[in-house]
Amino acid sequence: MSALLERLAEVRKSGDVGRLAEAIPYARWMKIAPENGTGELLTRMRYHDDLIGNTFLPAIHGGTLGAMLEMTAIFHLLWETETETVPKIVNITVDYLRSARPVDVIARATVTKQGRRMVNVFAEAWQDDRAKPVATANAHFLVKSSDDAPPSL
Numbered sequence: 001m002s003a004l005l006e007r008l009a010e011v012r013k014s015g016d017v018g019r020l021a022e023a024i025p026y027a028r029w030m031k032i033a034p035e036n037g038t039g040e041l042l043t044r045m046r047y048h049d050d051l052i053g054n055t056f057l058p059a060i061h062g063g064t065l066g067a068m069l070e071m072t073a074i075f076h077l078l079w080e081t082e083t084e085t086v087p088k089i090v091n092i093t094v095d096y097l098r099s100a101r102p103v104d105v106i107a108r109a110t111v112t113k114q115g116r117r118m119v120n121v122f123a124e125a126w127q128d129d130r131a132k133p134v135a136t137a138n139a140h141f142l143v144k145s146s147d148d149a150p151p152s153l
Helices: 003-014 017-023 025-030 062-080
Strands: 032-035 042-045 052-054 088-096 105-114 118-126 135-142
Touching (some): 032 062, 052 062, 062 088, 062 135
Antiparallel strands (some): 088 135
16 A cells, blocks of 8 residues: 555544645645635645746746646545545646636535546636636546456455
8 A cells, every 4th residue: 555545544534634735745845735624625725936937917827726736636536535546647638717816726626427447527726716716627537446456366
């Protein structure tokens, strides 16, 4: 079992989903962490100066928004589904809808279709107003279900 899946088992026991990001160095550096204080699994990317892509506006770099949406989908799959492995991204399409200002970004993900090996996920990110998303994404992940386990002898 991978360190991330071991951490996931510990986090599920504790109920503190925020600890899941501790096992992912990139998420720690980007200050991306899941939270479920409202009863809904959300992911927050805390603003810091390294996120700025356009210093004239200023606006958060689109690549960091895309990474955040991908992490949001992964956190959702790890927390809400019964995956046996860490989901592997197959592809992601990000739609940038408006400039993201230099404040925290919040996102949520939903599974739109789940098969035995592939999962389709939709994610959306916003800042102050949930009705005005700054970016959305559709992603496909490869997951391994318990049906794919090799037969025991």
